[in-house]
Amino acid sequence: xxxxxxxxxxxxxxxxxxxxxxxxxxxxxxxxxxxxxxxxxxxxxxxxxxxxxxxxxxxxxxxxxxxxxxxxxxxxxxxxxxxxxxxxxxxxxxxxxxxxxxxxxxxxxxxxxxxxxxxxxxxxxxxxxxxxxxxxxxxxxxxxxxxxxxxxxxxxxxxxxxxxxxxxxxxxxxxxxxxxxxxxxxxxxxxxxxxxxxxxxxxxxxxxxxxxxxxxxxxxxxxxxxxxxxxxxxxxxxxxxxxxxxxxxxxxxxxxxxxxxxxxxxxxxxxxxxxxxxxxxxxxxxxxxxxxxxxxxxxxxxxxxxxxxxxxxxxxxxxxxxxxxxxxxxxxxxxxxxxxxxxxxxxxxxxxxxxxxxxxxxxxxxxxxxxxxxxxxxxxxxxxxxxxxxxxxxxxxxxxxxxxxxxxxxxxxxxxxxxxxxxxxxxxxxxxxxxxxxxxxxxxxxxxxxxxxxxxxxxxxxxxx
Ligand SMILES: Cc1cc2nc3c(=O)[nH]c(=O)nc-3n(C[C@H](O)[C@H](O)[C@H](O)COP(=O)(O)OP(=O)(O)OC[C@H]3O[C@@H](n4cnc5c(N)ncnc54)[C@H](O)[C@@H]3O)c2cc1C
Numbered sequence: 239x240x241x242x243x244x245x246x247x248x249x250x251x252x253x254x255x256x257x258x259x260x261x262x263x264x265x266x267x268x269x270x271x272x273x274x275x276x277x278x279x280x281x282x283x284x285x286x287x288x289x290x291x292x293x294x295x296x297x298x299x300x301x302x303x304x305x306x307x308x309x310x311x312x313x314x315x316x317x318x319x320x321x322x323x324x325x326x327x328x329x330x331x332x333x334x335x336x337x338x339x340x341x342x343x344x345x346x347x348x349x350x351x352x353x354x355x356x357x358x359x360x361x362x363x364x365x366x367x368x369x370x371x372x373x374x375x376x377x378x379x380x381x382x383x384x385x386x387x388x389x390x391x392x393x394x395x396x397x398x399x400x401x402x403x404x405x406x407x408x409x410x411x412x413x414x415x416x417x418x419x420x421x422x423x424x425x426x427x428x429x430x431x432x433x434x435x436x437x438x439x440x441x442x443x444x445x446x447x448x449x450x451x452x453x454x455x456x457x458x459x460x461x462x463x464x465x466x467x468x469x470x471x472x473x474x475x476x477x478x479x480x481x482x483x484x485x486x487x488x489x490x491x492x493x494x495x496x497x498x499x500x501x502x503x504x505x506x507x508x509x510x511x512x513x514x515x516x517x518x519x520x521x522x523x524x525x526x527x528x529x530x531x532x533x534x535x536x537x538x539x540x541x542x543x544x545x546x547x548x549x550x551x552x553x554x555x556x557x558x559x560x561x562x563x564x565x566x567x568x569x570x571x572x573x574x575x576x577x578x579x580x581x582x583x584x585x586x587x588x589x590x591x592x593x594x595x596x597x598x599x600x601x602x603x604x605x606x607x608x609x610x611x612x613x614x615x616x617x618x619x620x621x622x623x624x625x626x627x628x629x630x631x632x633x634x635x636x637x638x639x640x641x642x643x644x645x646x647x648x649x650x651x652x653x654x655x656x657x658x659x660x661x662x663x664x665x666x667x668x669x670x671x672x673x674x675x676x677x678x679x680x681x682x683x684x685x686x687x688x689x690x691x692x693x694x695x696x697x698x699x700x701x702x703x
Contacts, residue, residue, distance in 0.1 A: 262354025275326020300342030318466030331425030362549035398550035471505030544652035560659025567674030617657035
């Protein structure tokens with residue numbers, strides 16, 4: 239059977255020049271980002287390949303305690319998804335195998351189960367991409383990866399896009415092809431009962447014991463109000479469709495109204511929900527067209543603009559990731575006096591003179607979340623209060639990645655590059671101190687847009703982190 243026809247999915251990319259091993263005993267799906275058993279195009283492609291070869295499928299999920307920037311808060315949310323994912327994978331006839339550190343190696347796993355080929359998923363950030371490249375070089379069999387966490391696969395957007403207005407028509411043209419429900423295929427050759435490769439337990443106590451034994455950064459604790467996993471994500475989506483979507487255009491700028499937006503970003507970040515199923519549920523919901531379009535603009539156009547930025551710009555989290563005009567104008571104003579200035583410790587402890595900024599920072603620390611409009615304001619004030627704009631970008635990334643449940647995500651790097659350096663934005667006149675031509679936001683202009691005092695009092699009532 240020709241190799242390409244095994245993984246015929248248009249989202250799939252071939253990652254090495256190895257062949258299918260005709261003596262292979264199974265197909266392996268290397269689950270990295272798309273940690274779910276439903277609406278997962280990478281899992282679907284792996285099932286389809288296994289069925290074509292007449293082989294069983296095993297899903298391998300390796301977990302390590304040293305993923306860059308990940309702390310106890312992130313791992314606690316991630317592991318809450320594993321039991322349901324394992325169950326859904328098994329319902330589709332595949333084995334599920336959780337292999338935590340130090341036994342996490344995919345290469346060792348493949349030596350044990352001897353696959354005919356391996357299918358993985360993708361995300362555009364550099365560390366998991368480096369891991370994929372290492373695995374592709376070391377695997378003795380063919381590796382395909384499938385872009386499972388976007389609606390339109392990144393490969394169809396080959397160049398770095400300038401702004402939402404340039405990516406929107408390209409995405410729109412491809413929606414008819416890619417915004418279609420997956421069929422969640424089932425394995426025709428189930429894994430032989432009782433002969434599953436050894437897996438760490440996915441129940442709550444086994445995972446709690448695993449995390450307790452790991453050398454994690456425990457200075458950032460779990461947020462009890464947030465529960466990770468596909469079932470919790472689907473429940474949140476259902477609540478948003480029922481109570482939030484119809485009013486989304488009117489309320490999504492109101493940072494003091496928690497249900498004004500979906501709060502799905504942590505579920506999308508950890509792959510507990512796929513954007514395709516969310517988009518289809520919204521597209522087909524009984525809500526005004528304007529509301530559905532406004533939401534899909536954020537979920538598809540803005541989110542996939544961020545993915546495109548990280549996939550096509552290797553400096554997505556660095557100074558050179560800002561557009562040339564943004565760097566130029568910030569450099570021209572680098573010597574402008576800042577008053578006051580704060581260092582990262584003062585910022586992290588929310589010890590500034592600005593009550594709205596302090597509330598935003600405190601919300602992120604205590605709740606692991608911050609509203610989009612506040613995030614823009616929050617990042618822009620870091621620029622206003624930091625002597626060096628490059629340092630401001632790094633502080634914003636450090637704090638967002640550390641405290642936000644959805645941090646360490648393309649959306650975060652793009653959002654910070656937008657706020658601080660004008661990425662995906664345009665130059666704004668008149669030129670201002672410190673910001674130059676980068677769009678500025680002030681306390682006066684931002685706090686007029688919503689009831690900021692209500693937000694401050696909500697944040698004060700959150701339990702401490
Ligand atoms: C400085 C800054 C930092 C940010 N950091 C992150 C981050 O770490 N992780 C993260 O997921 N998002 C980040 N964003 C983007 C955005 O703020 C969040 O995605 C959004 O607030 C999540 O809330 P929600 O799920 O309720 O959004 P909704 O309004 O319900 O939107 C639905 C989905 O659309 C996507 N989306 C919404 N707004 C944007 C946007 N502006 N850009 C890209 N995608 C968007 C998200 O996936 C979101 O879950 C950041 C934005 C800024 C300005």
